[in-house]
Amino acid sequence: xxxxxxxxxxxxxxxxxxxxxxxxxxxxxxxxxxxxxxxxxxxxxxxxxxxxxxxxxxxxxxxxxxxxxxxxxxxxxxxxxxxxxxxxxxxxxxxxxxxxxxxxxxxxxxxxxxxxxxxxxxxxxxxxxxxxxxxxxxxxxxxxxxxxxxxxxxxxxxxxxxxxxxxxxxxxxxxxxxxxxxxxxxxxxxxxxxxxxxxxxxxxxxxxxxxxxxxxxxxxxxxxxxxxxxxxxxxxxxxxxxxxxxxxxxxxxxxxxxxxxxxxxxxxxxxxxxxxxxx
DNA sequence: CAGATGCCCTGGGCGC
DNA sequence: TGCGCCCAGGGCATCT
Numbered sequence: 001x002x003x004x005x006x007x008x009x010x011x012x013x014x015x016x017x018x019x020x021x022x023x024x025x026x027x028x029x030x031x032x033x034x035x036x037x038x039x040x041x042x043x044x045x046x047x048x049x050x051x052x053x054x055x056x057x058x059x060x061x062x063x064x065x066x067x068x069x070x071x072x073x074x075x076x077x078x079x080x081x082x083x084x085x086x087x088x089x090x091x092x093x094x095x096x097x098x099x100x101x102x103x104x105x106x107x108x109x110x111x112x113x114x115x116x117x118x119x120x121x122x123x124x125x126x127x128x129x130x131x132x133x134x135x136x137x138x139x140x141x142x143x144x145x146x147x148x149x150x151x152x153x154x155x156x157x158x159x160x161x162x163x164x165x166x167x168x169x170x171x172x173x174x175x176x177x178x179x180x181x182x183x184x185x186x187x188x189x190x191x192x193x194x195x196x197x198x199x200x201x202x203x204x205x206x207x208x209x210x211x212x213x214x215x216x217x218x219x220x221x222x223x224x225x226x227x228x229x230x231x232x233x234x235x236x237x238x239x240x241x242x243x244x245x246x247x248x249x250x251x252x253x254x255x256x257x258x259x260x261x262x263x264x265x266x267x268x269x270x271x272x273x274x275x276x277x278x279x
Numbered sequence: 280c281a282g283a284t285g286c287c288c289t290g291g292g293c294g295c
Numbered sequence: 296t297g298c299g300c301c302c303a304g305g306g307c308a309t310c311t
Contacts, residue, residue, distance in 0.1 A: 078305065079290085079303090095289085115287080161281095225303090227290075267283060268284080
């Protein structure tokens, strides 16, 4: 499940690969992936024949700024992949829904078995400008360089359980189920704690854990789980899964206290934590 | 209005 | 070998 570190890894790959280049033909074979557009042909016509000016990220969204003040926005959902094919000759993998060919060779493929991901074309409002469809997103901990004081202020303005709050994209953009669990463990607090019960010290620990874990996960090029669904632009897996402390480690020994990692279900979703290390 | 639930969707793992 | 079942969950709509 691509979250901030995985999307950032793909953004960096994409920046090196396509900035300055011009799109050629665009092929849409899965209309669910471009569902914000009335028809796939209009989407394809809007994307083709433009120069890629910059590739940015806001939370879990990728923004490819194109000439003509347009932005191609990509959200990978649960199982989406962006894969670069240098030759263009090799057959596209199963569940390839969109293919953007580039002048001078190479193509970008959007592959998404579960079809929760999507692409859409919108107005950019200039390079680094605001995309109206993403106006609801909160600050991005990495891209917006949020400091500890701003985080504490923001935390103090809300009264909600910590884990859903960390995952609320209007509160903070980019954190999903996996990194929320890792961050909460890193901070030594439980996800079902209410935000207003945190001491100033705990709030600072939460901020530090968030920044450290996201930074290390980006350095590790993201997390690929057992299904190896997450791949970078070149189809390679991430390495950060080796550093997971709680996520997916139900029943396993806590690396800090040797206690057992617990899994609980809330709203049909799993949370992993260490009862010994998190209060 | 916070919180819970259901829906979208497919591949993989498991029990039989 | 294969079938049915369950699980993964981001984002959004819809309730209480």
